[in-house]
Amino acid sequence: MELKLYDTYTRSIRTFEPINPPIEGCSATVGMYTCGPTVYDYAHIGNLRTYIFEDILRRVLSINGYEVKHVMNITDVGHLVSDADTGEDKMEKCARRTGKSAWELAEYYTQAFKNDLQLLNILEPVIWCKATDHIEDQIEVIKCIEEKGFTYRTSDGIYFDTSKLPDYGYLARLDVEGLQAGTRIDMGEKRHITDFALWKFSPPDQKRQMEWNSPWGIGFPGWHIECSAMSAKYLGRFFDIHCGGEDHIPIHHPNEIAQTEACYGTRLANFWMHGYFLQAGDEKMSKSAGHFLRLRDLIEKGYDPLAYRFFCFSALYRAKLTFSWEGMESSQKALDRLRLIVYELGDPGEVDEWYKNQFIEYVNDDLNIPRAIALTWEMIKSDLISSAKKATILYFDKVLGLRLNEWKPKEEIIPEEVQKLIELRQKARTEKRWNDADMLRNQISTLGYEIEDTPQGSRVKKKKE
RNA sequence: GGCGACGUGGCCAAGUGGGAAGGCAAGGGUCUGCAAAACCCUGAUCACGGGUUCAAAUCCCGUCGUCGCCUCCA
Numbered sequence: 001m002e003l004k005l006y007d008t009y010t011r012s013i014r015t016f017e018p019i020n021p022p023i024e025g026c027s028a029t030v031g032m033y034t035c036g037p038t039v040y041d042y043a044h045i046g047n048l049r050t051y052i053f054e055d056i057l058r059r060v061l062s063i064n065g066y067e068v069k070h071v072m073n074i075t076d077v078g079h080l081v082s083d084a085d086t087g088e089d090k091m092e093k094c095a096r097r098t099g100k101s102a103w104e105l106a107e108y109y110t111q112a113f114k115n116d117l118q119l120l121n122i123l124e125p126v127i128w129c130k131a132t133d134h135i136e137d138q139i140e141v142i143k144c145i146e147e148k149g150f151t152y153r154t155s156d157g158i159y160f161d162t163s164k165l166p167d168y169g170y171l172a173r174l175d176v177e178g179l180q181a182g183t184r185i186d187m188g189e190k191r192h193i194t195d196f197a198l199w200k201f202s203p204p205d206q207k208r209q210m211e212w213n214s215p216w217g218i219g220f221p222g223w224h225i226e227c228s229a230m231s232a233k234y235l236g237r238f239f240d241i242h243c244g245g246e247d248h249i250p251i252h253h254p255n256e257i258a259q260t261e262a263c264y265g266t267r268l269a270n271f272w273m274h275g276y277f278l279q280a281g282d283e284k285m286s287k288s289a290g291h292f293l294r295l296r297d298l299i300e301k302g303y304d305p306l307a308y309r310f311f312c313f314s315a316l317y318r319a320k321l322t323f324s325w326e327g328m329e330s331s332q333k334a335l336d337r338l339r340l341i342v343y344e345l346g347d348p349g350e351v352d353e354w355y356k357n358q359f360i361e362y363v364n365d366d367l368n369i370p371r372a373i374a375l376t377w378e379m380i381k382s383d384l385i386s387s388a389k390k391a392t393i394l395y396f397d398k399v400l401g402l403r404l405n406e407w408k409p410k411e412e413i414i415p416e417e418v419q420k421l422i423e424l425r426q427k428a429r430t431e432k433r434w435n436d437a438d439m440l441r442n443q444i445s446t447l448g449y450e451i452e453d454t455p456q457g458s459r460v461k462k463k464k465e
Numbered sequence: 466g467g468c469g470a471c472g473u474g475g476c477c478a479a480g481u482g483g484g485a486a487g488g489c490a491a492g493g494g495u496c497u498g499c500a501a502a503a504c505c506c507u508g509a510u511c512a513c514g515g516g517u518u519c520a521a522a523u524c525c526c527g528u529c530g531u532c533g534c535c536u537c538c539a
Contacts, residue, residue, distance in 0.1 A: 035539080043539085050539040079537085090537080172534095178467060179535070245539030252538095275539065276470095279532075285539090314477055314488070320470085320532075327477050330489035337488095337503095370479050374487035434498055441500080452501050459502085 001357070003064050003364045005057075005241075006318055008249060008272040009171055013366055018066060019240055019270055029067040031239030032058060033231045033269065034125070035248060038075040039109035040094040043116055044292035045308060045323065046285035050245045050275035052309055053317035053367070055122040057243065057273065059399045060363050071234045072125035074113075076106035076132050077210045079223045089220065095209060102209040106132075116295045119305035121401045127234050131226040135212045138221040138229040142198045142214075144263040154189035157200040158216050163192050165258050171272060172250040196255050197222035224255035231256075232264065242269035246276050279322045298328065306402055307332040313369045313400070339407040341380055342393055349387025351395045355379045359396055372396070414460055418449050422458060425451070 003016040022028035034054045037043055061068045079090045095102040110130075117124065131138075142158065145151055150164050162168040162176075169176055179193050187193060201219040202211045211218050231239065237260065244253060253272065260268040278285055285292045298308055311331035315321040355375065362371040376396055380389060397404045414422070425440035441451055445463070452459045 037539085038537095047539045053539090173468090175468070247534080247538055250534065277533075277539070310488095311477085314479090316479080319478085322477070324476075326489080330477065333490095334488050368479080370488095371486070374479070377487060429498085432498070438499070450501070453497075453499095454502080 001064070001360050001364055003060070004366055005271055005273060006366050008274050009267070009269075011173075014271070016240075016271065019238065027065050027067045029069050030061055030241065031235035032061070032068055032070045032241045032243065033227070033235055033239065034070065034072045034242075035227065035244035035252070036072040036074050036128075037109070037113050038079045038090060039106045039113065040079070040090040041109060042294050042296075043113050044285050044294055045298065046278035046280070046292065047245075048116060048120060048295060048308070049278045049312050049321065050243075051117060051122055052120060052312045053275035054243050055120075055401065056317070056363075056367055056369060056399065057241070058123060059401060060367060063360065063398055064364070069127070069235065070123070070125045071127045071129060071231065073226060073230055074106070074110055074128060074130045075223065075226065076110070076130050077102075077220055089208075089210070092209060106130075116305075119295060119299075120309050121306060121403055123401075129230045129234065131221065131230075132210065134226060134230050134233070135221065137233055138225045139199075139212075139214050141225060141229045141232070141259065141263055142221070145198065145259060148262050150258075150262040151198060152191065153216070155201075156188070157197045157219065157222070159190060159195045160198055160255070160258060160262070161191060162194040162196075162258060165261060168194060168258055169250075169254045171254050171257055174250065174254065194254075196224060196251075198225050198259070224252055225259060227252075227256045228259040228263070228268070231268065232260070237264040237268075238266040239269055241271040241273060243273045243275070246274045249274055275317050276320050279320050285323070293323075301325075301328075303328055303332050304335065307335045310335045310402060313373050316370060317367055335402065338376075338380075338402075339404060340409065342390065342404045343407060343409065345386045345390035345393075347387060348391035348394055349385070351391045352379070352384055352388045355382075355384075355392050356395055359399075363399055369400075372399070376400075412461055414449070415447070418444055418447055418460065421447075422451070422460060426458060429453075 004013050005016050006013050018028040018030050020028060032054075034051070037047065058068050058070055077089065077091055091102045091106060095105055098105065100108075114124075142151070145160065146158070150161055151158050152161055153159070168174070174194070176192075176194055199214055199216055199219055199221055201217050202208045208220065211220055231242070242253070242256075257268050260266055280292070295305055295308065299305060307328065308331070311323075311328055312321065314327070314331065358375055359372055362368045362375060365371075376393065379392055379396075382389070384392070394405055421440050421444050425437050425444070428434075428436040428440060444451060444460070448463050449460050450463050452461070
């Protein structure tokens, strides 16, 4: 079945074909590079939305029969606080603030990030690559760009001269002259507003925690070069899909493309895909503005990380999604219901072909997960036999990744005090002393437990605060 | 100021030329000693005003509104 994906580069939906045809007897391998985190702080749930989108993409590629070589970078150096290339390095700044070393911080936030991915059931990249582990590779690419004549030197670094690429910024359809006219940022010694640093020199008066020797002097690589260097190293000079957040469309990705075009003459990736922002109420979530929620915050409020994953399924990846606690509650409830239904379906039998094909059609239509979810509910309500429903939904879950097969109703540990009251109430009920029974139910409720009477007897569960 | 996106039932949102998905909430019902849970049922002239068309939520123009980018950001 055809897989259609939206490509930001051409601003159109295109049929996906892998660049490298399959070797006989094997599935085709698809190269996928996803811009990873800058590890100077925790990820917020808006960041995580993008990684969930990329995970869905990867899983959809898989069910289409592709082997996915998924690479994600960890940016642990060189990401400046300003695109004017005049600000500080985020890692160094954070290190100074906390009194820890930049290396320790990078390690700490990398682990925190990986932990979030795991909680969200996001498949681990096949290759993780850290910017600081690839300094030599980055220097090589900068040398190559320099040899081709695209660089110039200022007092604080080596810069990329974007005016030498006629189609610079094509990905974002940048109006370079318009930008130039409306200059709002400090140009420093840059020749053009869109020029960016490839290599920054360490400040002469200051010893940086992270710095390396290079043909141009002691310093550190610019933010964009790592992606060009590492993607070429692991996936080749032209690979299948490059992903990131929508915020990368105007700056980071055009710069990556510029570097790669200058050095290798390719536009880096065949498909450019971008996840759109999670809105926090009226505005977007932002680290710099200081208002953001972490996955941890959701967990502390009693939500399951996978309920957040499910929440992200309510909108297309290419549309903004508004976060609210009401929405979170809605997703948690829906997921709880789905889990119980799936659990009670019993053992899986045969996957239903019609629903399977319908599902693939929806997810292959530029990852229309909301529609796939709607189909899931329809399938659940259909008159298929239980074993077919179970097998079919477990097939869906290869893409949805909700761990539906692992879920079991929680065994409640009931305190003895509550257990006694339940027994008393049961006795009152058999003796039809309804007033006593209701009173006991109130007492149990005060202790934080809810009672559900079923034909098999009373079931108790802890109330959610 | 420049560029761009969006405006679908109470909330989150699919649908982009011909029957307005789905989830949550709400109301009604079945069940229950009463509840709860579960299940069933119910609802939208698609921001507004023009236009194109046999036919428009869907295309075109205008108005209003919201948001994003042009500072770092997923």
